[in-house]
Amino acid sequence: MTPLARELEQLLAPGDRLLDPADCWTYGADNSKLHAVPDAVAFPRDADMVRELVRLCRRLGVALTSRGRGTGTTGAAVPDHGGLVVSFEHMNRILEVDPDNRWLIAEPGATNGEIQQAAGATGFFWPPDPTSSAYCTLGGNLAYNSAGPHAVKYGTPRDNTLGLSGVAGTGEAFRTGVHTTKGVVGYDLTRLLIGSEGTLAVLTEATLRLTPKPEATRLIQAVYRDVGAAARAVSRLMARAEVPSALEFMDHSAITMIRAYAPDCPLPAAAGAILMIETDGTEAGIEATTAGIRRAAEGEGCVQTLSADTPAEAQALWAVRKALSPALRTVAPKKINEDVVVPVSRIPDLIAGLDRLAAEHAIKIVNFGHAGNGNIHVNLLVNPDDPAELAAAERCLDGVFTLVLSLGGTLSGEHGIGLVKRPYISRELDPVALGLMAGIKRTFDPDNILNPGKAPGPA
Amino acid sequence: MTPLARELEQLLAPGDRLLDPADCWTYGADNSKLHAVPDAVAFPRDADMVRELVRLCRRLGVALTSRGRGTGTTGAAVPDHGGLVVSFEHMNRILEVDPDNRWLIAEPGATNGEIQQAAGATGFFWPPDPTSSAYCTLGGNLAYNSAGPHAVKYGTPRDNTLGLSGVAGTGEAFRTGVHTTKGVVGYDLTRLLIGSEGTLAVLTEATLRLTPKPEATRLIQAVYRDVGAAARAVSRLMARAEVPSALEFMDHSAITMIRAYAPDCPLPAAAGAILMIETDGTEAGIEATTAGIRRAAEGEGCVQTLSADTPAEAQALWAVRKALSPALRTVAPKKINEDVVVPVSRIPDLIAGLDRLAAEHAIKIVNFGHAGNGNIHVNLLVNPDDPAELAAAERCLDGVFTLVLSLGGTLSGEHGIGLVKRPYISRELDPVALGLMAGIKRTFDPDNILNPGKAPGPA
Incomplete structure (x- = not known):
């Protein structure tokens, strides 16, 4: 038995820990398909126990990797340095919902869906809602600043979180932020921690800023001759004061794939790109808002627009988008799913460049996503049993970045x-900024025990 | 001649520096009325020169205080450690406006008003607009995360800035952030720098996120029997999906003052609190939006609401609010102006508590501000020539915090x-968080030359 296992046996009730490697196995993966078995898994029930666990890992010099439900795609939750995985399955309470002040306090193990449900009961929602909302x-969400389709109007977790509680790598518990929408006393540690992928602190509680649910939503499907026309429509839509509440995009490869997989899907022959545009607002104002947004979507290169006025009609329109994921799985058993961002006006250049890279490396690339942001x-479809294709995909990915x-x-x-993106970050980040990030990491986690070797932290 | 002066003579053209104490005098104050004469003032023209100045100060071990137009109220721009003041009067260019991608790039010396003008020419605005917009x-704005009345709908600088360039206290230049509305590569240094009051880096450029200007705005003046009724109306207004674009508040002391100073101002006798509510939206939707917001403002304790449909009518309604500043100046030569924040539902408790403190310490307190946030x-009105009253005001302020x-x-x-608020920050901030902030300060500015003794930095 390792010293870690021995101490965990003392510290935690049997239902709050896993020590057998066979039991620990499933806590070694996330949706990146990477895998490493941790030495132990702990299921703390409160912030005090989290603090004890961090102190234990620091004393023993072993790594501590925080973990939600493993829906991340970049391996940030994979414990490749071994040590302890801290899973938040037992810290999933919604602690407080305050509609008067528009906040909700929850523990990190609560799912996004549970938070939406608790907020929804008082007429509010929390804007970040990744596609995996039901189980992430x-x-x-806080570790990756994950947002999903509504960020175009409502922002990301950094825009929708008021304060945090956590434990630094020193084993000290601390609070950040405020319970108000304004506050400038001290440095903004709240947003520094959001997106830090568990490398600076283990979060134990978050105060989320809620937004009132819109009274009404509408959906428009707009079909374009080509991706350039769709991208120019995105620019027109984003230049209006009333932005859509979602502005999703599918390129010609995605449409080809949908046609092959779901030939009954009603799409005009000339469809080279599609925008799915959601609008929201008051009952009194929604028709005018939607009409204005639809007019902006219609223009040069627009083949047709369809509008859904009822939930059933909306469901029919979403069916096209929803056919994509099973289609992708059918075509290729492995997809390398990147989530790059470019300035909105550069979307046509991005898609044209991706077409060139796909041809050059003989890799199928399918693109869809949150066009408003x-x-x-970018999905590279590959056969994982073909080493030559895998190598070509790696070279292609390099070209994509x-x-x-x-x-x-x-x-x-x-x-x-x-x-998975660590080899590339020095291409994007300024070397001096990277050095400052390393200094911040040392301040929060001097012994580099929190998720070592991830995000911009040292190996 | 000091070593600093000697080197500045070599480094800078005569028009880009001040070395005579008489000339430096005016660069020693801000709107806090505190004052300290710097040893020299530099007016750099580009980021390279800023870097040289930081390196010079580091080598000589003298303080460097960055400065805009000195409209700050807390003494953050007062060079109480002597050394060099860096004024951005010569770095005030708008470098780029990109309406397609909704960004504007500017140097720190540009006024908020100049930025609004440049953005406005393409149909956009930058949401932060403090009352001092014309000259701050x-x-x-970035140093204090200053926002003004529209933050209730559009957020603060932290919500409206994409990236920054700056020079750390090490003398190294760096970039942060992205040119896109999403991005999670590396720690969020952009928001860490915003609100850090020049203690971590000297900013040399900012990429601002623009918002399309609304087509239409309306103004509602709502008068309440008492502050409790007004605060409950604020809660009702903030629970709606369509929030006002401004939601300003004046309490009974402010109204009393306006009555005394401008007896012609049309206010009902029963006015115990006033909300000024601005709405914005599309031409097609503004009437419905305004009607909905007006209905929410009307309710228990509401004496009357007036709505302005033309700019002239709006100006007449704003006249009440605008009478306040000259009224305050007439009543008391000195006001201690605090800008505290409480959760919206606690505004009545705050005002009741302030009334108690005013009575207890025999200090006149007038309250107004951004109720939606x-x-x-909180303005404590005092006679600066009365030492007893000044001492009472200090005790009262302690009670306010x-x-x-x-x-x-x-x-x-x-x-x-x-x-001015340094003596109080340890009451608000968690001690462990304060320690982490000190570590961040050491990372960015190991020799403590950037605005020493301000914000949460060491003395």
């Missing part, structure tokens, strides 16, 4: 760095 | 800490 956790999910940076973009909008 | 600078400007913290609030929404 608040802790993961310029956040495009070079392209994105040449367009003034960033390598990740909401998936983070984790393990 | 971007650098100061719970950000109340205790009250605010007991209500879950924060000591500053947008004025910052500077010199």
